[in-house]
Amino acid sequence: EAGVVQSPRYKIIEKKQPVAFWCNPISGHNTLYWYLQNLGQGPELLIRYENEEAVDDSQLPKDRFSAERLKGVDSTLKIQPAELGDSAVYLCASSDRTGVGADTQYFGPGTRLTVL
C-alpha cells in the first residue's frame, strides 16, 4: 500500500514570496490533516478535513495560510506571503475515520520550508 505522498520535499524561498505544498493521502482515507513541526518540537495541527470539508481550522493562521481539498482527495496548503518564522516542516497525515474505535493517523515525509 502506498503511503502519504508530499511534494516538494524541500523548498527554499525568500520572505514575502508565496509557496504551496501538495499532499496525496492514502487511497480511501477520508480524513486529512496538515501539521506544522518546528525544530525540536512536536507537530502542531493546522487543519483537518473530512472529505472535502474543513472541519477543524481554528489553528490555521488565516491571514496568510490557506488550504483546500478538492474532490476530497489531494490537498494543497498555501502560504502567501511567507515570513521568516514560517520556516518549519509541514506534515500531511491521513486516516480512515470509520466511526468505530479511535483514529490512527499515517504521516507523509513532510516538506521542509526555509524562508530566507
Next chain:
Amino acid sequence: LAKTTQPVSMDSYEGQEVNITCSHNNIATNDYITWYQQFPSQGPRFIIQGYKTKVTNEVASLFIPADRKSSTLSLPRVSLSDTAVYYCLVGDMRYGGATNKLIFGTGTLLAVQP
C-alpha cells in the same frame, strides 16, 4: 487543553527494556493516548494507542493507570534502530472528535547504544 510532558531524552543499551512516561494531568474523558515514533527527515509513525489499562501489540506495550493522568510506553529489548524521537499524543481520536485539541508532546529522544 491536555498538555503533555515527557523526558527530553533517555539513553539505553541494546537488548534492554525501555520505559518512557508521558504526563497528561488534564486529560479529558474522551481523550485517547497515542504514541508515535519519528526518525530524522521522516513523518511520525504510529506505535500504539490506548484509552485505559494495558494495551500490547507486536512492537510495544502501553500502560495507563486508572486515573489516566500519565501513560508509559514500554519497548522490549531495544535495538540500535529504535533510536528515534517518541511522542505521546493526547486527544479525542473518535470519529467526529474535536481534533483541534490534539496535543503532541515535545518528544523524548531515545538513544540506544551497542
